[in-house]
Amino acid sequence: MSATPAPARPATPADAAAAAPRVSVLMPARDAAGFIGDSARSVLAEAGVALELVVVDDGSTDGTAAVLAGIDDPRLRVVPGPRRGISAALNAAAAAARGSFLARCDADDFFPAGGRLGPQLGLLDARPDAVAVAGGYASMDARGRDLAVMDTGAAEADLTEELRGGRTRTHLGTWLIRRSAWEAVGGARSWFESAEDLDLQCRLAGEGRVLYRPGVAYRYRLHDASITHRLVSARRTFFDEAVTRFASQRAAGGPDDLERGRPPEPPGESTHAGGPGPAAPGHARSLSARQQAQGHLMAAAGRATAEGRRVEALRLLGRAFAADPAAIRRWHHLGQQAASALMRPTGGRGSAR
Structure with a gap:
C-alpha cells in the first residue's frame, strides 16, 4: 500500500x-x-x-x-x-x-x-x-x-x-x-x-x-556599534554637509558634484579604529550613544517645559542626567532647564515628546 x-x-x-x-x-x-x-x-x-x-x-x-x-x-x-x-x-x-x-x-x-x-x-x-x-x-x-x-x-x-x-x-x-x-x-x-x-x-x-x-x-x-557613532566626527559632518551642498547645486539647475564625477575629498580616516578609547589627535570621535541619548532627552525636556508640562520635563531631565552622568559640562545646562521647568506653571495638553 x-x-x-x-x-x-x-x-x-x-x-x-x-x-x-x-x-x-x-x-x-x-x-x-x-x-x-x-x-x-x-x-x-x-x-x-x-x-x-x-x-x-x-x-x-x-x-x-x-x-x-x-x-x-x-x-x-x-x-x-x-x-x-x-x-x-x-x-x-x-x-x-x-x-x-x-x-x-x-x-x-x-x-x-x-x-x-x-x-x-x-x-x-x-x-x-x-x-x-x-x-x-x-x-x-x-x-x-x-x-x-x-x-x-x-x-x-x-x-x-x-x-x-x-x-x-x-x-x-x-x-x-x-x-x-x-x-x-x-x-x-x-x-x-x-x-x-x-x-x-x-x-x-x-x-x-x-x-x-x-x-x-x-x-x-x-548604540555605539552603529555607523553614526563609529565614524570620525569631522568625516560624518563632511557627509552631512555634502547633502546640503549637492541639493543646492541641483536646485540651481545643474547636476551636483557627485553627478559630475567631481566629488570633494573627505577628510581624515573613515572610522576610528581604536574602539572606545580616545581618538587620535585631529580625529575626534562622534558623540557616543549615551551622549546622543542625553541630547534627545534634554531636547524633549525643553519642549515639555515650553508646553507647560512641568512634571514631564523634570522626569525627562532626570533621565537625561542618568543617561550620561559623567558629562559634567552639561550639568549646568541641565540645572538651568530644571529651574525653568519648576518656575513654569503646569498645563498644556500636547503629547510628551
Missing part, C-alpha cells in the same frame, strides 16, 4: 502577501544577531498590507543568519549582500524586491506597534502626484527602551521644497516610497559613508511631491 500523502498546509494571509506583495521592506544587515530578530518581527507584525521583508545579509560573521532562519514566515526573504557598504546593500535589497512601494528598516530598529504602512499606502494611492510619504520617529536606547519622540512636526505637511533645498526633518525609515521614483534616482549613492539616507530623501523630492503624515512611524535605536 502506498502511503497517504499528508494534507497540505492551509494557505494563510502571509502566503498570499508573499506571493504578491505591494510593499517591500528593505533591511540591510551585517552582524546584527543581537537585534535583527526583533526588528524583523516588528515589520512582519504589520497588518492589512501585502508585504515582504527583504533582508540583505551583507557578510555577517555572527549569528545573523541563524536568527533569520528561525523566523517561520513566507514573507521573509534573505539574499546575500555585495559587501560594499550600506548603500550597496540597500540597493541590492531594492533590486531583489517585488513590491511597487519600498520602505526601509535597519536591522537594529523597529517599526512601531499598531501598523503604519496601511495609512501611508492609502495616502499614496489617493495622491498619484506624490512619490513618497514620511512620518515622525522616536529614539530608543540599546536595550529598546523609549527615549524621546523627535520634534518632526505635529501637522500634515508637504516636505518637497524643504527637501529640494537640502533640509531633512525625519528618518528615511519613516518613508514609504514609490518604486518608480527610487529607480528614477538610482537608489542610494555609495560615495556616502554616512548620510546616504539624507541624500536619497533630497533626490527623491526631485521626482515628485513628498508628503508628511504626523505620528511615530519608526523607532530608531542608539
Whole structure:
C-alpha cells in the first residue's frame, strides 16, 4: 500500500502577501544577531498590507543568519549582500524586491506597534502626484527602551521644497516610497559613508511631491556599534554637509558634484579604529550613544517645559542626567532647564515628546 500523502498546509494571509506583495521592506544587515530578530518581527507584525521583508545579509560573521532562519514566515526573504557598504546593500535589497512601494528598516530598529504602512499606502494611492510619504520617529536606547519622540512636526505637511533645498526633518525609515521614483534616482549613492539616507530623501523630492503624515512611524535605536557613532566626527559632518551642498547645486539647475564625477575629498580616516578609547589627535570621535541619548532627552525636556508640562520635563531631565552622568559640562545646562521647568506653571495638553 502506498502511503497517504499528508494534507497540505492551509494557505494563510502571509502566503498570499508573499506571493504578491505591494510593499517591500528593505533591511540591510551585517552582524546584527543581537537585534535583527526583533526588528524583523516588528515589520512582519504589520497588518492589512501585502508585504515582504527583504533582508540583505551583507557578510555577517555572527549569528545573523541563524536568527533569520528561525523566523517561520513566507514573507521573509534573505539574499546575500555585495559587501560594499550600506548603500550597496540597500540597493541590492531594492533590486531583489517585488513590491511597487519600498520602505526601509535597519536591522537594529523597529517599526512601531499598531501598523503604519496601511495609512501611508492609502495616502499614496489617493495622491498619484506624490512619490513618497514620511512620518515622525522616536529614539530608543540599546536595550529598546523609549527615549524621546523627535520634534518632526505635529501637522500634515508637504516636505518637497524643504527637501529640494537640502533640509531633512525625519528618518528615511519613516518613508514609504514609490518604486518608480527610487529607480528614477538610482537608489542610494555609495560615495556616502554616512548620510546616504539624507541624500536619497533630497533626490527623491526631485521626482515628485513628498508628503508628511504626523505620528511615530519608526523607532530608531542608539548604540555605539552603529555607523553614526563609529565614524570620525569631522568625516560624518563632511557627509552631512555634502547633502546640503549637492541639493543646492541641483536646485540651481545643474547636476551636483557627485553627478559630475567631481566629488570633494573627505577628510581624515573613515572610522576610528581604536574602539572606545580616545581618538587620535585631529580625529575626534562622534558623540557616543549615551551622549546622543542625553541630547534627545534634554531636547524633549525643553519642549515639555515650553508646553507647560512641568512634571514631564523634570522626569525627562532626570533621565537625561542618568543617561550620561559623567558629562559634567552639561550639568549646568541641565540645572538651568530644571529651574525653568519648576518656575513654569503646569498645563498644556500636547503629547510628551
